[in-house]
Amino acid sequence: MDRTVHPGRLSGRLAPPSSKSYAQRMLAASLLAEGRTVLRGVDDCSDTLAAVGCIRALGARVAQPDPATYVVEGGLDPHDGVLHVGESGLSARLFTPIAALSGRPIRIEGRGSLLERPMAMMTGPLRRLGAAVRDSGGRLPFEVCGPLRGGEIEADGSLSSQFVTGLLLALPQAANDTTLHVRDAVSTPYLEMTIDTAARFGVEIFHKEYREFFIPGRQCYRPADLRIEGDWSAAAMLLVAGAVAGEMRVEHVSHLSKQADTAILDALVRAGAAVIDEADAVTALHRPLHGFEFDATQCPDLFPALAALAAAAEGETVLRGTHRLRHKESDRAEAIRSEYGKLGIEVDLSEEDTMRIRGGAIRAARVESRNDHRMAMSLAVAALLADGPTTIEGAECVAKSYPAFFEELERARARG
Secondary structure (H helix, E strand, C coil), X not given: CCEEECCXXXXXXXXXXXXXXXXXXXXXXXXXECCEEEEECCCCCHHHHHHHHHHHHCCCEEEEEECCEEEEECCCCCCCCEEECCCCHHHHHXXXXXXXXXXXXXXXXXXXXXXXXXXXXXXXXXXXXXXEEECCCCCCCEEEECCCCCEEEEEECCCXXXXXXXXXXXXHHCCCCEEEXXXXXXXXXXXXXXXXXXXXXXXXXXXXXXXXXXXXXXXXXXXXXXXXXXXXXHHHHHHHHHHHHEEEEEECCCCCCCCHHHHHHHHHHHHXXXXXXCCCEEEEECCCCECCEEECCCCHHHHHHHHHHHHCXXXXXXXXXXXXXXXXXXXXXXXXXXXXXXXXXXXXXXXXXXEEEECCCECCCEEECCCCHHHHHHHHHHHCCECCCEEEECHHHHHHCCCCHHHHHHHHHHHC
């Protein structure tokens, strides 16, 4: 599906969808909690729905009394030998260790770009923990059969924190205590979210600077009644839209969140935007923007939003941490270089682990989302400053995280 975005100013207030990162973690914990958990304020997107399908297949009974509430009767008791994770990298790496708690063989299947994303980091640790594993050359599909017994293991955290998240949520229910050494941990704020989620369900996880974790075994997840907070990855796009094209008040978010992408606030200030921070809302207002430097190693999902901000800024912006972008829904570094090039913005990737963006006049063009939800949103934000209408091919991919993005962007324009 193509979407055409016309240039123009924004002036409005929007609430992003709930955090899919928290939603998927809390759905997993709800599965492991014997009893009734209520999750409120959940916004459906394809990644969250993939997690709901996984916990159902693993034994949870799930009801939805209203569109924003899930009631989960937990208890790990797989009744389906296949988990369908769609294109959700987090669900794939989160539910594989949880499935390995069971003594039943379970196959984890994905689709689309997820089939090309690396999963080999899971094989060795799961085997050392006592699970039988069959994979497809380090890619999905996987088949695992437990149960996990715990022990002392090492995991590679250099590509993603998602598998470590899966281990951290699964291993409290292993038969023995576990000491987990994580080599080259990245995206540590996401690990803090995982520890926070476990604590809300009564489970303890201890760590030393996110490099060594001690996880007592035979713990019991307790049912909970929780509200999912707003998603900072989506909020970042909205705030950048305000900073480049007018103003935007983003509601139901707090800078105190443990989500990694709160770092967008620092980037906005560095670029010269005005930021008003309140208890449960943040407003970004346009001011003359200039190039800035920012290290996104710990928050790689911000790169597309940062690219839109840099394109609107006068001078050169230097973004570091591009090695984190190769195995996302697209090769995001190359996608940004290519698609922003069509908009007349020069993006240089010649320096190791670095992206240099020279801001300037944005020209209207036909661009491709690369089936990447964050690229589609980034290009839409940049199109607000173009010299004419910009058409984004494959715009339906925003359903992965923010299905209503284009409609809400237009609604904010209508208020201006």
